[in-house]
Amino acid sequence: MTRHFLRDDDLSPAEQHEVLSLAASLKQAPYDSHSLAGPRTVATIYDKPTLRTQASFAAGIAELGGHPMMVDGSLAGIGKRESVADVARVLGRQAALIVWRTYAQSALDEMAEHAGVPVINALTDEFHPCQLLADLLTIRERKGELTGLTVAFVGDGACNMGNSWLLAGATAGLHVRIAAPEGHQPEEQYVARAREIGDRTGATVDVMTDPKAAVDGADVVVTDTWVSMGKEEEAAERLAAFSDYTVTADLMGLAAPEAIVLHCLPAYRGKEIDSDVLDGPQSVVWDEAENRRHVQKAIITWLLGDTDTGEVPL
Numbered sequence: 001m002t003r004h005f006l007r008d009d010d011l012s013p014a015e016q017h018e019v020l021s022l023a024a025s026l027k028q029a030p031y032d033s034h035s036l037a038g039p040r041t042v043a044t045i046y047d048k049p050t051l052r053t054q055a056s057f058a059a060g061i062a063e064l065g066g067h068p069m070m071v072d073g074s075l076a077g078i079g080k081r082e083s084v085a086d087v088a089r090v091l092g093r094q095a096a097l098i099v100w101r102t103y104a105q106s107a108l109d110e111m112a113e114h115a116g117v118p119v120i121n122a123l124t125d126e127f128h129p130c131q132l133l134a135d136l137l138t139i140r141e142r143k144g145e146l147t148g149l150t151v152a153f154v155g156d157g158a159c160n161m162g163n164s165w166l167l168a169g170a171t172a173g174l175h176v177r178i179a180a181p182e183g184h185q186p187e188e189q190y191v192a193r194a195r196e197i198g199d200r201t202g203a204t205v206d207v208m209t210d211p212k213a214a215v216d217g218a219d220v221v222v223t224d225t226w227v228s229m230g231k232e233e234e235a236a237e238r239l240a241a242f243s244d245y246t247v248t249a250d251l252m253g254l255a256a257p258e259a260i261v262l263h264c265l266p267a268y269r270g271k272e273i274d275s276d277v278l279d280g281p282q283s284v285v286w287d288e289a290e291n292r293r294h295v296q297k298a299i300i301t302w303l304l305g306d307t308d309t310g311e312v313p314l
C-alpha cells in the first residue's frame with residue numbers, strides 16, 4: 001500500500017520517532033542516503049507563496065540524488081483545466097513522489113487517492129506536517145527526549161500550525177497548550193483527535209485564552225503569523241483580535257528558565273513576536289528552518305521504503 005504524509009497523525013508515535021531519528025542521522029551525514037538515485041524525479045507544486053519549503057525540498061531532493069521538478073499549478077490549472085484526480089494520474093506516471101502546497105486538505109487527499117505514488121503535504125489550510133517534523137527535531141536537539149515536555153503555542157490556534165501542533169505534539173507525547181482568543185481556537189475535531197492520541201502517548205491538550213497561563217513554566221514557546229496565507233482580507237480584524245498575544249520578553253520570563261522559542265517563519269516582528277525574542281538567545285528559528293531539509297529528506301526516504309541509513313539516537 002502506498003503511504004502518504006498528508007497530516008501529522010499519518011505517522012504513528014513509533015513511526016514519527018523513526019523518521020525523526022532518520023532525519024538526525026541524515027543531518028550528520030547529508031550525502032549518505034541515495035533514496036532518489038537515478039535520478040528519480042519529485043514533482044513539487046506550490047499554489048501559495050513559499051521560501052523555506054521550496055528551497056528545502058529542492059536542496060534535499062538533490063542531496064538524495066534526485067531531481068526536483070517544479071510544476072506550475074496555475075499553468076496546469078489543477079482542479080480547473082483538469083481534475084485533481086487526472087493531474088494525479090499523470091504526475092504519478094512521471095514522478096516517484098508528489099509534494100504539494102495548496103489550500104484545501106480535501107484536494108490533497110484526492111491527489112493521494114489517485115497518484116499511485118507517495119504524496120507529501122507541503123502546507124494546506126488545515127495542516128503543516130513537514131514543519132512540525134522540523135520543529136520536533138529542533139526540540140529534540142535542544143532538550144533530548146520529547147515525551148513529557150510542555151509546549152505553549154500562542155496566537156492563531158485555528159490555523160494549520162495550531163492544528164498540526166495538536167496532532168504532532170500529541171503523537172510525540174508532549175503537553176500541548178494553545179492560547180488563542182475566542183473565535184481563533186482550534187476546531188473541536190482536532191482537539192478531540194489529539195486527546196485520543198494522547199490516551200496512548202501520555203500527551204495532554206489544553207486550550208485557553210490566557211497566553212500567560214499557557215507559557216507559565218513551558219519548555220517551548222511557539223508562535224506563528226496572525227494572518228496566514230489566504231487570510232489577508234481579515235488582516236485588520238486579526239491584528240486587533242491578537243493584540244494581546246505577542247510573544248514578548250516579559251511573556252518569555254514566565255516560561256521555564258531554559259525555554260526555547262520556535263517560529264515557522266516568515267515572522268512579523270512587533271506583531272506575533274518581538275524582535276528581541278526572535279533574535280535573542282532563546283530563539284532557535286534558524287535551526288528550525290534548516291531542519292526542514294533534514295526531516296523532508298527523512299520522510300521522502302521513509303515513504304519510499306528506503307530507510308537503511310542507520311539511526312543516531314538522540
Ligand code: NVA
Nearest residue numbers: 159161228229264265
Ligand atoms: N500559518 C502560516 C504558516 C506559514 C508557513 C500560513 O499558513 O501562512
